[in-house]
Amino acid sequence: MSVRRFWASASTLVLAAAAALGVAQPAWANSAAAGGYVALGDSYSSGVGAGSYLSDSGDCRRSTNAYPYLWAAANSPSSFSFVACSGATTSSVASTQLGALNSSTGLVSVTAGGNDVGFASVMQDCVLSSEATCLSSVSSAVTQVQTSLPSRLGSLYGSIKSRAPQAHVVVLGYPRFYKLSGSCIAGLSEKKRAAINNASDVLNGVIAKQAANAGFTFSSVVDKFTGHELCSGDAWLHSVSVPVYNSYHPKAAGQSGGYLPAFRSAA
Numbered sequence: 001m002s003v004r005r006f007w008a009s010a011s012t013l014v015l016a017a018a019a020a021l022g023v024a025q026p027a028w029a030n031s032a033a034a035g036g037y038v039a040l041g042d043s044y045s046s047g048v049g050a051g052s053y054l055s056d057s058g059d060c061r062r063s064t065n066a067y068p069y070l071w072a073a074a075n076s077p078s079s080f081s082f083v084a085c086s087g088a089t090t091s092s093v094a095s096t097q098l099g100a101l102n103s104s105t106g107l108v109s110v111t112a113g114g115n116d117v118g119f120a121s122v123m124q125d126c127v128l129s130s131e132a133t134c135l136s137s138v139s140s141a142v143t144q145v146q147t148s149l150p151s152r153l154g155s156l157y158g159s160i161k162s163r164a165p166q167a168h169v170v171v172l173g174y175p176r177f178y179k180l181s182g183s184c185i186a187g188l189s190e191k192k193r194a195a196i197n198n199a200s201d202v203l204n205g206v207i208a209k210q211a212a213n214a215g216f217t218f219s220s221v222v223d224k225f226t227g228h229e230l231c232s233g234d235a236w237l238h239s240v241s242v243p244v245y246n247s248y249h250p251k252a253a254g255q256s257g258g259y260l261p262a263f264r265s266a267a
Helices: 003-021 055-060 067-075 090-096 119-128 131-147 149-163 190-214 252-266
Strands: 037-039 080-082 107-110 168-172 217-219
Touching (some): 037 067, 067 080, 107 149, 119 131, 119 190, 131 149, 149 168, 149 190, 168 190, 168 252, 217 252
Parallel strands (some): 037 080, 037 107, 107 168
């Protein structure tokens, strides 16, 4: 039996037992169990950095340690479409992932926006170049977040709503990367780290506002990662790593301890 058919069968049995016993059904039973769960988004949803990638996911690097896979395994939705992909932007999510949605989809999760404003190139500038170059790159990204990203997010969220009008949509944000005045004695300067954290806060604020405008639920992961940032001594994020695509992405612990509870509380 396929994993998807197994989850569907298990869900049916659980709901039948709950009905027979008069037990109140959990929140996911009203959404995902009725119409299935679709996981959209970029590398933070696909699970880059968490390892254990599904063999058929290729360069999208969808991980069995990623929060969508973990949530689906624990909650047995009637169907599960895991289409999040490394490198995705708002436009590529809209053009390549929304085919997984339909009018009966019950639950959707999505992370998007970081790649639209050049997340990877900003971090490259900050790691390899001067403080002035880093701060300029961060400032340019923040300007894009404030000017061009809102309409891109609005367009994506509108398309999700159009494709899945009955779905409960959870939009997740991004963690702060650094604990300031932390344990790191080398690497980026404190000014670089503070600027990157501030940019993350601005990005999360824009995402939250556009999610609210669309009638979606925004769930922050910042509090979940507090105490587990880089320079904390117990980081749930990779620093500069080999392979390089893992850099500045959550480890398996960041998916299970950070993203999963943030999604679970909002789903």
